[in-house]
Amino acid sequence: MAFEVIPAVDMRGGKCVQLVQGVPGSEIVSLDDPLAVALEWVGQGAKTLHLVDLDGAIEGERKNAPIIEKIVEACSKIGVSIQVGGGIRSFEDAASLLELGVSRVILGTAALQDPGLVKQLADSFGNECVTVALDAKNGKISIKGWTEECAHTPVEMGQKFEALGAGSLLFTNIDTEGLMQGVNPLPTKELVESVSIPVIASGGVSSLDDLHVLKQTGAAGVVVGSALYTGRFTLEGAIEAVRTTR
Known part of the structure; x- marks a missing residue:
């Protein structure tokens, strides 16, 4: 599998934003039209988009669902995969996204609080549709928009969710x-x-x-946000860079 560079489209209050350490109010980027941003990344070569409803992740309410629906509708027509996270708290939430055309749902807090949800979704939609987010601080898992810390390590939880049927892991x-x-x-x-x-x-x-350092870990890909939005490098440059390195 080729190492993939996946641009992030994080949404809060209907805008495309980038936060520092996930803290509300720390926006370093705020753009009015997430759909236009998503299509710009596709135009630069993105094969997968990483959509996050930050209102959902932080407050538990998926306020940006209508925008996500528009992005999925536009991108599914041109063969771009969409993975979505943020505020997916139930089987119904996840199922509605998968039925909409989302390629993978990303479960964070919900998976850690109800591990059986991972198995239920994998059994219903297939392992490849289920990604579990393992967000770690000081070597321990964090949940609820990174506001609460658990006692478990990413390795412990990764092995557990693989056994339950998760098709992939997103490690932050x-x-x-x-x-x-x-x-x-x-x-x-x-x-x-x-x-x-x-x-x-x-x-x-x-x-x-x-990107080279992460590719060498054996990871399947990397989600990139702030570096793209602040012009550290271009998506086209990143895709070319990982394509030509071992």
């Missing part, structure tokens, strides 16, 4: 997320080596070198 290192100071590959590498399903990395990418 909160310690580096949004700081634009580079990545720490060790937690990603440890998780990749502990499971047999694909792991997508996230958090802290600020240069093309960071």
